[in-house]
Amino acid sequence: MNNKYRVKEMQLTLQGEGAMAGTAVVLLRFEGCNLNCSFCDTEFAGVDGHGGGVFNSPAELAKAVQSIWKSNLSVNVLCTGGEPLLQLDKALIHEFHSRGFRILLETNGTQIAGTGIDWICVSPKSATIPVQNHGDEIKIVWPQDNINPKNFEELKFDFFWIQPKFDKNYEKNLLLSIKYCLANPKWRLSIQTHRFIGIP
Numbered sequence: 001m002n003n004k005y006r007v008k009e010m011q012l013t014l015q016g017e018g019a020m021a022g023t024a025v026v027l028l029r030f031e032g033c034n035l036n037c038s039f040c041d042t043e044f045a046g047v048d049g050h051g052g053g054v055f056n057s058p059a060e061l062a063k064a065v066q067s068i069w070k071s072n073l074s075v076n077v078l079c080t081g082g083e084p085l086l087q088l089d090k091a092l093i094h095e096f097h098s099r100g101f102r103i104l105l106e107t108n109g110t111q112i113a114g115t116g117i118d119w120i121c122v123s124p125k126s127a128t129i130p131v132q133n134h135g136d137e138i139k140i141v142w143p144q145d146n147i148n149p150k151n152f153e154e155l156k157f158d159f160f161w162i163q164p165k166f167d168k169n170y171e172k173n174l175l176l177s178i179k180y181c182l183a184n185p186k187w188r189l190s191i192q193t194h195r196f197i198g199i200p
């Protein structure tokens with residue numbers, strides 16, 4: 001079992017998007033991804049970001065997460081990437097839970113999430129079929145080639161989000177996203193608020 005963890009960055013912030021927007025979290029960005037999306041603007045290579053590094057055990061990583069959290073309330077740890085399920089294994093889930101952490105996950109859906117994760121957000125990407133096909137929320141970056149939100153409407157999620165792709169065509173993507181939600185009210189508009197309020 002891999003009990004070493006490579007982390008690109010780790011810092012206290014607010015979740016910026018989806019149903020948990022505005023919630024204080026320790027953002028834990030794992031290194032690496034199994035996809036190579038053309039529109040990806042996330043830096044996930046290496047361990048050189050703020051709070052990043054190599055952690056040699058679940059306990060070592062959990063202690064580092066805990067040290068960043070400022071409250072006596074349970075830690076919210078937001079596991080993202082890259083693709084966090086390449087590293088978020090059973091041992092780490094167990095370690096986080098044994099310390100009372102609440103585990104929030106952002107995944108591209110190509111890996112099965114371990115049992116007991118407290119909040120699962122799946123964001124499927126073009127030309128992949130999510131094997132993690134249930135959770136709390138599903139979020140589609142829009143527009144995207146080779147992906148049809150209709151194909152996900154029967155899956156078991158509580159929230160269905162369309163999120164405008166953040167690139168040089170953002171204004172156009174926002175209008176297309178608004179138009180999509182107006183025509184398909186199963187889907188709600190998700191705005192990446194962190195990009196506009198200057199937080200990670």
Ligand code: SF4
Pocket residue numbers: 033034035036037039040041042044081082083108125
């Ligand atoms: S799945 Fe996410 S992190 Fe990975 S390449 Fe695609 S957009 Fe980037």
